[in-house]
Amino acid sequence: MRILLLLGLLLQGAADEADVVIRGATIVDGTGKDGVVGDLAIKGDKIIAVGAWKGTAKTSIEGKGLIAAPGFIDLHNHSDTSIQAEATRDNYNFTSQGCTTIVTGNCGGGVIDVAPYFKQLDENGAGTNVIHLMPHGSIRNKVFGSQRRPPTDEELEKMKSLVEKGMKAGAWGLSTGLIYVPGNYAKTDEIVEMAKVSHAFGGIYASHIRNEAAHLFESLREAIEIGEKSGCPVQVSHLKCSTKEAWGNMGEACAIIEAARARGLKVTADQYPYTASSTGLAAYTVPASAMEGGKLIERLDDPEEGPKLRKYIQESFDRRDGPDKILIASYAKKKYFNGKSIADIARTESRDPVDVAVEILKGGGAQVVGFSMREDDVLVAMKKDWVATSSDGSAKHPTEERPHPRNYGTYPRKIGLYAVEKHAIALAFAIRSASGLPADILGLKDRGYLRDGYKADVVLFDPEKFRDQATFDVPDKYSVGARWVLVNGVAVIADGKRTSALPGRALRHN
Ligand SMILES: [Zn+2]
Numbered sequence: 001m002r003i004l005l006l007l008g009l010l011l012q013g014a015a016d017e018a019d020v021v022i023r024g025a026t027i028v029d030g031t032g033k034d035g036v037v038g039d040l041a042i043k044g045d046k047i048i049a050v051g052a053w054k055g056t057a058k059t060s061i062e063g064k065g066l067i068a069a070p071g072f073i074d075l076h077n078h079s080d081t082s083i084q085a086e087a088t089r090d091n092y093n094f095t096s097q098g099c100t101t102i103v104t105g106n107c108g109g110g111v112i113d114v115a116p117y118f119k120q121l122d123e124n125g126a127g128t129n130v131i132h133l134m135p136h137g138s139i140r141n142k143v144f145g146s147q148r149r150p151p152t153d154e155e156l157e158k159m160k161s162l163v164e165k166g167m168k169a170g171a172w173g174l175s176t177g178l179i180y181v182p183g184n185y186a187k188t189d190e191i192v193e194m195a196k197v198s199h200a201f202g203g204i205y206a207s208h209i210r211n212e213a214a215h216l217f218e219s220l221r222e223a224i225e226i227g228e229k230s231g232c233p234v235q236v237s238h239l240k241c242s243t244k245e246a247w248g249n250m251g252e253a254c255a256i257i258e259a260a261r262a263r264g265l266k267v268t269a270d271q272y273p274y275t276a277s278s279t280g281l282a283a284y285t286v287p288a289s290a291m292e293g294g295k296l297i298e299r300l301d302d303p304e305e306g307p308k309l310r311k312y313i314q315e316s317f318d319r320r321d322g323p324d325k326i327l328i329a330s331y332a333k334k335k336y337f338n339g340k341s342i343a344d345i346a347r348t349e350s351r352d353p354v355d356v357a358v359e360i361l362k363g364g365g366a367q368v369v370g371f372s373m374r375e376d377d378v379l380v381a382m383k384k385d386w387v388a389t390s391s392d393g394s395a396k397h398p399t400e401e402r403p404h405p406r407n408y409g410t411y412p413r414k415i416g417l418y419a420v421e422k423h424a425i426a427l428a429f430a431i432r433s434a435s436g437l438p439a440d441i442l443g444l445k446d447r448g449y450l451r452d453g454y455k456a457d458v459v460l461f462d463p464e465k466f467r468d469q470a471t472f473d474v475p476d477k478y479s480v481g482a483r484w485v486l487v488n489g490v491a492v493i494a495d496g497k498r499t500s501a502l503p504g505r506a507l508r509h510n
Helices: 002-015 114-124 136-144 153-168 188-200 216-230 250-262 281-285 288-294 296-301 305-319 342-348 353-362 375-382 406-421 427-434 436-442
Strands: 017-027 036-043 046-051 056-062 067-070 072-074 099-104 129-132 173-177 204-208 234-236 267-271 277-280 326-330 367-370 387-389 458-461 482-487 490-494
Touching (some): 017 458, 204 216, 216 234, 216 267, 250 267, 277 281, 427 436
Parallel strands (some): 234 267
Antiparallel strands (some): 017 036, 277 367, 326 367
């Protein structure tokens, strides 16, 4: 009896020593409830107390005036390659935004072979944790290339078996990119069949829907149908009303999703807080059919097809309100194009903007930024309690590229600009949309909230100083104001300074 008592005292004594305690911060726990002043204690990679901590700590952090929040989870990220690269694996452009977990494999593109990907992440570490989705387009491409036709039964089985293999290795669902090649060539039923495999393992279905412009509504209905037929919860990626054809339609788009939710379906979305998007120039300016078999250049040169494509490019400029609304982010062949609009380049070189686009398409294409949205549509979606924050960015460091500022500023922009400064949304609501909500969407059971026993992914920031610095003119400036960022209990930002720690790991679904 006495031995048990002694053991009990010893255990209690051990529990009273934390590794890290944040004292007196305003704790915003990820539920959407307002913050409460208190302590947050961490031991190893876990949170061991939220509220009051009477014990000691190896490291004590003064939290007065600061907000402690769950580390942010970026549902829509494209770091499949860059999170593995030595130069960018610390993912500082995201940790400086308070992000502690990213989701790769989005828009139907990315890593297919999950086991070695995860193994590599675990061995080398990363600045953030990584969750992965099985990319439909990459899988289709691997099985039968960029052919514009349905798969044969055998090909479909092969594609499904690749999804299954990935799900068994710990992927969290299936993603599609239905504007891209070859995702665009898939009919709804093909995707349903693949999503059923995701559902069998409890995964989600995330989609860059088929059209975000004139056909936004039917594209949302297709995503919902795929969810309903496969059983998967549906995640509409980077929800937007793109181009003039869709401006003003966000209310109705949200009503379509809300009607599905009212029928009991799990349908959610994510969004980045900007009125510009970014992707390859081809996706903005030529139809997916022109890319079949990787023969875009031949078609641009073809005496019959070429003029038709040029007309299509001109029309795409008109829908986007002119070639001055398309900025070159990264064009390998002529880096001096980076940061300039197609209209700027055409003016400087006294050329037709269509010629400039054709030159770039023939020269291997470029990443571009397109000012194709309206602020009022962005705000309608931002206020919905089923819309999470996402970046659509990737692990980067400053180079000669001029990428979309979302890569560096998404989370502080939404919290700092839209919640703290503009009061468009409440601060706790903005934090939930970046933490608890994405965790719930994924089915993450031990992250996304500040709770006893949860993993210690935490951001501590000053709400008056936590801001994005990246603009469209100077897009690669790191965000400021994150004082501490802990990933699995280890600081990647300590007292405002970048550390060299790589505590991020692959997170496996089971
Ligand atoms: Zn996308």
